[in-house]
Amino acid sequence: MYLGEAGSSSNRMKSVEEKNDEPIRKTLSALIVDDDALIRKVHLTILKSLGFVAQVASNGKEAVDVFRSGANFDIVFIDMDMPIMNGIETTKALRAMGVNCKIVAVTSRGTDVEMEDFVQAGVDFFHVKPLTVAKVIPFVERLQK
Numbered sequence: 001m002y003l004g005e006a007g008s009s010s011n012r013m014k015s016v017e018e019k020n021d022e023p024i025r026k027t028l029s030a031l032i033v034d035d036d037a038l039i040r041k042v043h044l045t046i047l048k049s050l051g052f053v054a055q056v057a058s059n060g061k062e063a064v065d066v067f068r069s070g071a072n073f074d075i076v077f078i079d080m081d082m083p084i085m086n087g088i089e090t091t092k093a094l095r096a097m098g099v100n101c102k103i104v105a106v107t108s109r110g111t112d113v114e115m116e117d118f119v120q121a122g123v124d125f126f127h128v129k130p131l132t133v134a135k136v137i138p139f140v141e142r143l144q145k
Contacts, residue, residue, distance in 0.1 A: 027051065027053055028074045029073045029074050030075050030077060031054070031073045032054060032056045033057045033063040034106070035079065035081075046132065046133055058082075060086060060090030060093070061090075063076070067099055074101055075139055075143060078090060078091065078105055078123075079106055080105060080109070087107070091105075091118065095121070103122065103123050104125045104139065107126075107128065
């Protein structure tokens, strides 16, 4: 976004970023989908420390229901192995519903077969558990652009 300088004799425009030390950043939202309460808590703590507004779901069906209720998120961090609806089924369901936010598969196993299954389901990225600040920062940078 560009703003004109008031009272300037030139028509030069300055960006907001040039006028402020800090660029304007939007608050990012995330959904954490994992059946393990400890992992949900760890991931929630990491995301909140990075400024995310985050919500949790303990299985894929809950995640689908959250989106059906009208919620939207910038990014979803989703486990593979969960009761009721696993991560791959959930990802397929979300994409079929038209959900186009970034979806990150986060699993305790990182086999090539699992990665391929998740990618075919519509996942954007894949990480082995647990999430860390170092793993999340690149997503923040991508989403802020």
